[in-house]
Amino acid sequence: MSSKLRFQVVGEAFGKKPIEVDEPKERPSEYFAKYVFNKQKMFKYLPAKTYAKMCEVIDNGVTLDMDTANAVAEGMKKWAMELGCTHVTHWFQPLTEGTAEKHDGFVEHDGKGGMVEEFTGKQLVQQEPDASSFPNGGIRSTFEARGYSAWDPSSPVFVIGDTLMIPTVFISYTGEALDYKAPLKKSLLAVDKAATAVAQYFYPDVTRVICNLGWEQEYFLVDEGLYAIRPDLLMTGRTLMGHDSARNQQMDDHYFGSIPERVAAFMKDLEIQALELGIPCKTRHNEVAPNQFELAPIFEETNLAVDHNMLIMSLMKRVARKHGFRCLLHEKPFAGINGSGKHNNWSLSTNTGVLLHGPGKTPLDNLRFVTFIVETLMAVHRHNGLLKASIISATNAHRLGANEAPPAIISSFLGKQLSDLLEKLESSDDDDLFNLAGKQGVKLDVPQIPELLIDNTDRNRTSPFAFTGNRFEFRAVGSQANCAASMIVLNTAVAEALTAFKTRVDVLIANGMDTLKAVLKVVREDIKTCKPIHFDGNGYSEEWKHEAACRGLDVENSAPLMLDNYLSQSSVEMFEKMHVFTRAELEARTEIKQETYTKKIQIEARIFGDMCMNHIIPVAGRYQAYLINNVYKVNQTFSKEEASAINLNNLGLIKQLSEHTNFIMEHVDKLVEARRVANRLEDERAKAIAYHDTVAPLLEEIRYHVDKLELIVDDELWPLPKYREMLFIR
Numbered sequence: 001m002s003s004k005l006r007f008q009v010v011g012e013a014f015g016k017k018p019i020e021v022d023e024p025k026e027r028p029s030e031y032f033a034k035y036v037f038n039k040q041k042m043f044k045y046l047p048a049k050t051y052a053k054m055c056e057v058i059d060n061g062v063t064l065d066m067d068t069a070n071a072v073a074e075g076m077k078k079w080a081m082e083l084g085c086t087h088v089t090h091w092f093q094p095l096t097e098g099t100a101e102k103h104d105g106f107v108e109h110d111g112k113g114g115m116v117e118e119f120t121g122k123q124l125v126q127q128e129p130d131a132s133s134f135p136n137g138g139i140r141s142t143f144e145a146r147g148y149s150a151w152d153p154s155s156p157v158f159v160i161g162d163t164l165m166i167p168t169v170f171i172s173y174t175g176e177a178l179d180y181k182a183p184l185k186k187s188l189l190a191v192d193k194a195a196t197a198v199a200q201y202f203y204p205d206v207t208r209v210i211c212n213l214g215w216e217q218e219y220f221l222v223d224e225g226l227y228a229i230r231p232d233l234l235m236t237g238r239t240l241m242g243h244d245s246a247r248n249q250q251m252d253d254h255y256f257g258s259i260p261e262r263v264a265a266f267m268k269d270l271e272i273q274a275l276e277l278g279i280p281c282k283t284r285h286n287e288v289a290p291n292q293f294e295l296a297p298i299f300e301e302t303n304l305a306v307d308h309n310m311l312i313m314s315l316m317k318r319v320a321r322k323h324g325f326r327c328l329l330h331e332k333p334f335a336g337i338n339g340s341g342k343h344n345n346w347s348l349s350t351n352t353g354v355l356l357h358g359p360g361k362t363p364l365d366n367l368r369f370v371t372f373i374v375e376t377l378m379a380v381h382r383h384n385g386l387l388k389a390s391i392i393s394a395t396n397a398h399r400l401g402a403n404e405a406p407p408a409i410i411s412s413f414l415g416k417q418l419s420d421l422l423e424k425l426e427s428s429d430d431d432d433l434f435n436l437a438g439k440q441g442v443k444l445d446v447p448q449i450p451e452l453l454i455d456n457t458d459r460n461r462t463s464p465f466a467f468t469g470n471r472f473e474f475r476a477v478g479s480q481a482n483c484a485a486s487m488i489v490l491n492t493a494v495a496e497a498l499t500a501f502k503t504r505v506d507v508l509i510a511n512g513m514d515t516l517k518a519v520l521k522v523v524r525e526d527i528k529t530c531k532p533i534h535f536d537g538n539g540y541s542e543e544w545k546h547e548a549a550c551r552g553l554d555v556e557n558s559a560p561l562m563l564d565n566y567l568s569q570s571s572v573e574m575f576e577k578m579h580v581f582t583r584a585e586l587e588a589r590t591e592i593k594q595e596t597y598t599k600k601i602q603i604e605a606r607i608f609g610d611m612c613m614n615h616i617i618p619v620a621g622r623y624q625a626y627l628i629n630n631v632y633k634v635n636q637t638f639s640k641e642e643a644s645a646i647n648l649n650n651l652g653l654i655k656q657l658s659e660h661t662n663f664i665m666e667h668v669d670k671l672v673e674a675r676r677v678a679n680r681l682e683d684e685r686a687k688a689i690a691y692h693d694t695v696a697p698l699l700e701e702i703r704y705h706v707d708k709l710e711l712i713v714d715d716e717l718w719p720l721p722k723y724r725e726m727l728f729i730r
């Protein structure tokens, strides 16, 4: 690539006009879910009996029979063909982080030499993609490559382009989950079961607990032309080199600032398409870093919310290209400015109301509120290391522990009102508390939860797990991660905590204690037990790292070692007891995560080495030759004294260029060698550790010198778009 190309592409990027968006004639309420086979469409396209059966399946988890499946498939086909569909695919979430699909045409032989459009219940319910092409962590034996995808009727079918998309789980021939959806659904069942039982202490008519997820998705946009001439962005999703722009986010002028026109057009297009797919987009704004933005929908039931997040990520990428952008979902595309994450807003509600909202109207409501808060904290406390493992990846590792949200320690922020309440509860005595259950309104010793708690604006941005009024906000999730990974762990842990809680309360009740007194007694014990997880201070401070270690929290900083938490005794016990994962599944998943970690850094190291040798060293050399030529000519033109004065700067620069290029070349060799040594390791865990300890640090070390070269080499020669060129969309 020539540097001329860089100038040309930068010029084009700055001159681009927004793309006109075809706006629907209708209002969002009218085109919402236009491409979704939801209950409304089912009602229209299915026979009444089939519709009723499907409602049972969706709402009450009744098993789908083949007759119903056939009838549903028929109606679905009619609807899809009216929208111009010719193909159908099972859509699933393998352990690669993205989604997968395999398209089949609706066509079948008609037995008379022609074709008919056909789509049967069998095709709707089950497909057999080759499991060996997806990560399986050794679960699949080589002679049995089959995997099954099976329809998840709780997430509605939708249409994209000419294809009918069917959300499915993906399992191996031997029944182990090879995806995120199957275990997510199991964890949701576990929470439902455990939380319903506990909720019934307070409200006997509760029959179901639903887990809600409202994700906030951060992302970067970069001009497509600039992206195309950055091999690192193209191959890894992040810039492996590039000096800070003189101006980046220090003026704090991007956050909530006005949205650039080209971006606004993109967002509008994206939102229309998302709404048509039934994703309830609500919020959009600029984020802290230049070129960084956020999109958030209204929260939904977790399984659906996860599907919608997967869908929005692929939609964002597609729509971005139409507008001449690339959408970067990497957690840290640019050094020196904020990275991207997802905030997973998590809450529980019942078929009759909500569980995490306080204060309640009655003392009973208040006790319910405190119970569910405290048991969530018990879960986060007991499994803080595992929760961290659930959000770590080679890419999110750039955010965790760096001085931006979140720190590499899981703790929970509760805010002043809730903290005070828990403290008072813990220290007051039984008799007083008995009044809590007996009276309208709450007595002094169990203080009225102030109104303020409702909109708890006391936002501590450094906390990875913050209570925000009616929900917890898990902020450490990576921007490109599948939300399910962390939701599986959180839900299973909460289910375990609630189950243990109920067991202890029931023992007290069996011994004659009043139910609410028993609840209160156990809650009070648990407030003490989970205290170490509660931290409202500055999560970025050095003191906190020390303090957290003293409190027994997981302070591990190395990504591959964090993953060990999946196989700790407490994790395996929990997952098996709650019927979410078997040990074999956990072992397979951990191995996949280790392998993925390695591969990510391996690719980065390769492309980085290539760029150093193909882009950086030659350009530095060319500039150096130019300077040497200068020195030579100055010597010939001027007297010795005059020449040495004139050449002072040239010689200084020549020396700097040599120092940096020497360092780079020498260390690129070391990088290659470190990779070679790591690659020889058979064990995936050992390999990931080697990549973390020996390969990744070299990338950073070398980068420092590349970035220094960027500062001194003639701008006309520099082949890569610079941060200042990529980061400011006009």
Ligand code: ADP
Pocket: 212, 213, 214, 215, 216, 283, 296, 297, 298, 299, 343, 345, 346, 347, 348, 470, 471
């Ligand atoms: P902020 O950026 O201030 O945290 P946003 O409005 O961007 O707030 O995002 C809030 C997210 O939390 C939205 O996705 C919203 O739907 C979700 N949310 C709100 N209430 C709940 C709740 N009870 N349970 C789960 N998610 C919720």
Ligand code: MG
Pocket: 216, 343, 473
């Ligand atoms: Mg938020």
